[in-house]
Amino acid sequence: MRRNNGAARPPKKTVISLGNLPPKPTDLASIKPPYPYTPSRIDPNNPPWPAYRGYHEYSFAYATMGVRLPTILGKAISDTIKTLNEQSDEERIVDLIGCINRMERLMKDLTNNDVLRPIIDDGEGDIPLWNKEITQFFRGKDFMSAPWVFAEAYKYRRLHECFSVSKYWRDYDVFFRQKCETFSRSADAVFELSTRFALPFSLGKGLDATQKEQALKAMFKELTQICLWGNSTDLSLLINMSEEDIKRLQSTGGEQLAATEKNILGNDMEQLWDLVKSLNGGRVDFVLDNAGFELYCDLVYADYLIQSGHASVIHFHGKRLPWFVSDVTRKDWDWLLNSCLYGKLFAEVSESETASLRILGERWKGYVKEGKWIYEQHPFWCSGYAFWDLHTEAPDLFLHLSDSNLVFFKGDLNHRKLTYDCAAPASTSFETAIGPLARLPGAPPICSLRTIKSDVVVGLPDGAVADRLDEQEPGWKISGKYAIVLLSDGRPGEPVEFN
Ligand SMILES: O=P(O)(O)OC[C@@]1(O)O[C@H](CO)[C@@H](O)[C@@H]1O
Numbered sequence: 209m210r211r212n213n214g215a216a217r218p219p220k221k222t223v224i225s226l227g228n229l230p231p232k233p234t235d236l237a238s239i240k241p242p243y244p245y246t247p248s249r250i251d252p253n254n255p256p257w258p259a260y261r262g263y264h265e266y267s268f269a270y271a272t273m274g275v276r277l278p279t280i281l282g283k284a285i286s287d288t289i290k291t292l293n294e295q296s297d298e299e300r301i302v303d304l305i306g307c308i309n310r311m312e313r314l315m316k317d318l319t320n321n322d323v324l325r326p327i328i329d330d331g332e333g334d335i336p337l338w339n340k341e342i343t344q345f346f347r348g349k350d351f352m353s354a355p356w357v358f359a360e361a362y363k364y365r366r367l368h369e370c371f372s373v374s375k376y377w378r379d380y381d382v383f384f385r386q387k388c389e390t391f392s393r394s395a396d397a398v399f400e401l402s403t404r405f406a407l408p409f410s411l412g413k414g415l416d417a418t419q420k421e422q423a424l425k426a427m428f429k430e431l432t433q434i435c436l437w438g439n440s441t442d443l444s445l446l447i448n449m450s451e452e453d454i455k456r457l458q459s460t461g462g463e464q465l466a467a468t469e470k471n472i473l474g475n476d477m478e479q480l481w482d483l484v485k486s487l488n489g490g491r492v493d494f495v496l497d498n499a500g501f502e503l504y505c506d507l508v509y510a511d512y513l514i515q516s517g518h519a520s521v522i523h524f525h526g527k528r529l530p531w532f533v534s535d536v537t538r539k540d541w542d543w544l545l546n547s548c549l550y551g552k553l554f555a556e557v558s559e560s561e562t563a564s565l566r567i568l569g570e571r572w573k574g575y576v577k578e579g580k581w582i583y584e585q586h587p588f589w590c591s592g593y594a595f596w597d598l599h600t601e602a603p604d605l606f607l608h609l610s611d612s613n614l615v616f617f618k619g620d621l622n623h624r625k626l627t628y629d630c631a632a633p634a635s636t637s638f639e640t641a642i643g644p645l646a647r648l649p650g651a652p653p654i655c656s657l658r659t660i661k662s663d664v665v666v667g668l669p670d671g672a673v674a675d676r677l678d679e680q681e682p683g684w685k686i687s688g689k690y691a692i693v694l695l696s697d698g699r700p701g702e703p704v705e706f707n
Pocket residue numbers: 272276360439442444445497498532618619620621622624661662
């Protein structure tokens with residue numbers, strides 16, 4: 209083979225005349241990439257815009273996969289060792305050591321960036337959901353090359369597997385202690401709300417219908433903000449936070465709320481109010497996010513929706529497994545209601561403060577007994593699928609949600625899954641970003657209440673805001689300082705179809 213022949217000359221350039229083709233546009237930036245993909249090309253490894261993946265160095269995905277998840281897992285191992293040291297029964301001790309060994313193995317897989325293997329059949333009902341998705345879309349993929357949201361969810365499912373194959377520790381929650389402790393450290397904000405809402409609220413005497421509506425609307429807007437900003441207390445991000453930092457995040461005072469409204473970058477609160485005031489005793493759903501203080505804020509909001517008569521029944525959707533550190537499980541739900549009614553969590557509180565929390569706890573447990581508040585935990589919420597796939601992968605759940613008059617999705621992770629966690633431009637409409645959940649017949653109205661704690665940002669009326677913040681406030685997408693309240697009308701009332 210001849211290489212590097214000094215006498216060789218580059219071939220003469222062949223110039224083709226393009227005079228009969230359409231002219232080049234003068235503004236080349238007007239040529240946009242072909243996103244979102246056409247529906248037939250969207251799948252968990254190919255979201256509608258480019259996916260965030262762990263191997264994108266300098267991204268939050270990279271920092272999470274490389275640093276935050278190993279730290280979280282390390283803390284989970286320490287928690288389990290603490291529990292081990294409290295045991296006396298040999299069989300249980302040996303069984304728990306097996307769990308710790310499996311967690312250490314998971315730590316190795318994560319830090320060595322191993323290939324994502326199928327989940328071991330531990331008898332859980334979600335095995336087909338997980339292993340079908342791994343086999344179809346992630347064969348040979350590793351923690352860093354799979355889309356971030358999938359890889360992260362997979363890690364939490366693998367963490368559950370460390371316990372679910374054991375004899376005595378199937379339901380052990382490595383995050384339970386942390387969740388309880390953070391709520392116990394939230395005294396100021398907890399009593400700020402309990403003392404205001406213990407007694408059933410009244411709108412003041414002598415108001416005419418318009419004034420009543422105004423008063424109700426003002427209360428609705430403040431409570432929506434409380435429910436929204438309750439999401440900024442997220443344990444997975446609080447690893448290094450001081451008590452003061454937490455208090456600042458949880459501040460619920462009026463001035464603080466006025467100041468924070470301007471940090472809601474996409475704000476459909478007016479449309480949300482129009483919808484809520486027309487509900488007239490309808491059904492509202494909350495797809496929950498974090499336990500403890502955020503759940504407490506959700507319950508205050510849900511209490512308002514019941515007392516105002518807007519809703520007559522509220523369904524709360526929690527997680528079946530310990531998930532993303534602080535997500536609500538049934539145990540967290542029970543713990544919070546019972547702690548409000550019976551707990552002695554807070555030192556140095558007045559009798560009336562304690563009483564106010566008890567009253568709330570009693571009323572809320574009453575709602576549960578009367579069937580006004582219903583707690584549910586569908587396996588789909590702890591799968592690796594984005595919510596674009598809810599209709600196909602959990603048709604029963606889609607049908608169930610289609611009966612709701614309004615579904616709130618709380619928090620950052622739910623928002624990532626609604627929007628397929630991909631790099632959609634910030635000006636993309638919320639409806640476009642959530643795809644099938646906005647456009648399928650029977651899709652319920654959906655409201656995302658989320659403080660921004662990761663890369664995906666959509667629904668900003670002015671896309672330039674994101675560019676400005678990128679320039680002026682690096683890190684604005686993970687700080688939790690900004691938020692969105694976005695509403696999709698859906699197609700309620702239309703018959704749900706399955707192919
Ligand atoms: O859903 P949440 O509690 O609002 O937030 C979850 C979160 O902390 O975890 C992910 C990173 O691990 C990010 O999506 C987000 O910042």
